[in-house]
Amino acid sequence: MARKIKTNDPDILNLAKLVDGPKSILYLKEDLIAYDCDGFTIHKHLPKAVVFPKNTEEVAKIVNYCASHDLPFLARGAGTGLSGGAIPINGEVIISMVRMKRLISVDLENRRAVVEPGYVNLKLTNMIADKGYYYAPDPSSQSCCTIGGNVAENAGGAHCLKYGVTTNHILGLEVVLPNGDIIDINCEGIADVPGYDLLGLLTGSEGTLGIVTKITVRILKNPEAKQTVLAYFDEVSDGSYAVSDIVSAGIVPAALEMMDKTAIEGVEAAAFPVGHPRDIAALLLIEVDGISAGIDEQINQILDICKRRHVREVKVAENEQERARWWANRKTGFGAMGAISADYLVQDGVIPRSKLPEVLERINQISEQFGLRIANIFHAGDGNLHPLVLFDARIPGETEKALEAGSACLKACADVGGSITGEHGVGIEKMEEMRFVFNEEELAAQTRIREVFNPDNLLNGGKLFPSPGRCVEVKKNMKEVASAKQA
């Protein structure tokens, strides 16, 4: 980074003074390009600057400066979000949290840890593993995503079926509000907070209500044992029914994942191939954890159910190494699509489990209708689908077609009483699709909350809720990104 500020822009000069000078701010176009999008790459926009505060006070100063100078701003963690929540669509000042990455304290007795928002998800588990504890939410990006970002998006993960998503593991937050106030919601405290559930409200608010600067999380004791089952099916519907049967039997697996043929093609072509047969229709990856004595019985039940549902082959991981390989293979999931397609768009719909066969069939129809392959790799146990629409942005019109196909998949979810996001958030990707699940009054109840916290909409504005002008502008920019790729 530059040692001296090479611009006369007074905002840049002033912002630099609020942090540690030139080494804590980026403002040159070549530096800003890395921040023009997040994990949702279809829309790009350059920020005005990126600042790197090192503590809460600096965050509050930056927020105060932006608020009083009418500069839009937003917070960014590792930038792995999948719905565009960290994209500076208004040329925001990005407040990067990556230097606020301390593990502040661990309190094993009361099962909690306090971290800064830039702390990487998996590091927490790694730090406490030898004491027999872990942090449960495990998004596929857990080796690089930050807990602050997880809070913003209410991130999920494979093991959220049994253990719940991020919001179920947040005990306290310190937050800088858009007016510069610093509030502490139970950050040094315990699980129950009187009054309105601000913790729940801020968690998953996609960076539009405040900037989280400290997080108290729940940590869990490692289960005594875990066992993992891999099952190959010749029919998707048999796999789907097996999912229903397992849950109906009263088993709550720690994870219950499904991949279809196209998804398997992808993960087998990526970094951690397992050797799955290529001609199966679907696989299930099922993990059970708990007390050793109880697990064997559950595993036997699961094997029986798979057999009744005509499984071609089913096996239990023989050791931790095999289990880890199966999971590494699963977790390459989305990125692996790059091995079989120029581009992909991941969707994130949720449906009642009982509708699984019906909705997977509908997604098949959408794939045929748009002439685009759609891979399915998802958290089957909680009905959280991830249709991956494969396309090639270099082909004129295909980006738009992919977006339409993705939207149709979400409509299919909403139509069976489902939802348009389970763990990736709405961001700029699904603003219009919010209308699939909410009417005007319901949207108004939400936007009024934003107005309270964020009256000028300077903090991460123009996201999360449909606003016709904004959606049109984003769609227009998406077309431009597509055109640029074709050129």
Place this chain on the structure above:
Amino acid sequence: MARKIKTNDPDILNLAKLVDGPKSILYLKEDLIAYDCDGFTIHKHLPKAVVFPKNTEEVAKIVNYCASHDLPFLARGAGTGLSGGAIPINGEVIISMVRMKRLISVDLENRRAVVEPGYVNLKLTNMIADKGYYYAPDPSSQSCCTIGGNVAENAGGAHCLKYGVTTNHILGLEVVLPNGDIIDINCEGIADVPGYDLLGLLTGSEGTLGIVTKITVRILKNPEAKQTVLAYFDEVSDGSYAVSDIVSAGIVPAALEMMDKTAIEGVEAAAFPVGHPRDIAALLLIEVDGISAGIDEQINQILDICKRRHVREVKVAENEQERARWWANRKTGFGAMGAISADYLVQDGVIPRSKLPEVLERINQISEQFGLRIANIFHAGDGNLHPLVLFDARIPGETEKALEAGSACLKACADVGGSITGEHGVGIEKMEEMRFVFNEEELAAQTRIREVFNPDNLLNGGKLFPSPGRCVEVKKNMKEVASAKQA
């Protein structure tokens, strides 16, 4: 109820027209007296009227009428709340939900049921028990409290240690907002809702943000087996350490309850005596559930821990009958205090589990300082204390002393990083104590939310947050109630 309206009050006449006429409204003083308080009996105030709508549309009409005529109003379930949330301190029109008590649907496959707010908590479990399912939140008042009231207060219960409080079991809500809008947050849908967490925000908002008219709850499969342990200790600290040891061992009991000597004296004098020895210092009631194979191992661990902590006697329930008797004895808890004291005030503090011995000792000191007996009967596993301050309101000044002692107990909880309510809510009882855990900015962030939903504060106004005038007025009325009792 009267067949003809015997008043010329135009509001009463108009409200009657919005429901089924005279049989759906109470307005005579003798009828209103039953509604002058809820489970928090220290403050009383007559409502203007009580109306009994039979569906959402009637609720919306009543709300619209009140809003446009500047009449304060509030919703009431069974009136078992313990912090005064349903007391009409402003002479509200009470909207009673007791006629909206249908079980609308049960969907076992997707583990959810839809109920009206007046549906009684325990009825749901009774309705689905033969199919092998149950509804988890189990406040001690579950045989009469309504699920609507549980949502308002985010009610807990003995089994919330493992299964979570009400908010963890709410999948959707239909709500009439104070402006008359009816919003449906995922009422026919599934677990994940995009946008801000309105479900979480409304659950536990103590009837100040909207009136819930339909509720989708999660239902759970019955555990395969459960076993219950009763352990008697000669020292409170031994019991406290046993609690810590059990949780540290990685066991998550379904319930982990504690009662001290005074509490035992009460429950043994009430409807379901068990024959607990009267000379012990504390007992633990511990329940483990799950897969049969795993439970025996956990029970053995628990017995070992109790022995290491010098238990005098410990036993496992021999059959369902014995288990049920132990629980019936525990659940008479608060009411049982009536057998040993003229009056009692129940508090509801939460502390980190590791602070249990320290805080119980502090409560002892408070008891001595105020010269009032304090019984402790509480959810030890999640650190949710219920000090019961015993007093006699007929003795001049003793009500005030009890209130002060109760407040001191909550301060003791807050001082160790705890909270002032775990499951009973703030209501009118703990408004001032909110300052123990929140500063002005933090309170402002919450009251701004109320302003959004409830700008004129007509819905259940003057509760939940400290406002000096209001607190003084409530305290004054408490003194009047106390004086009236002495007379």
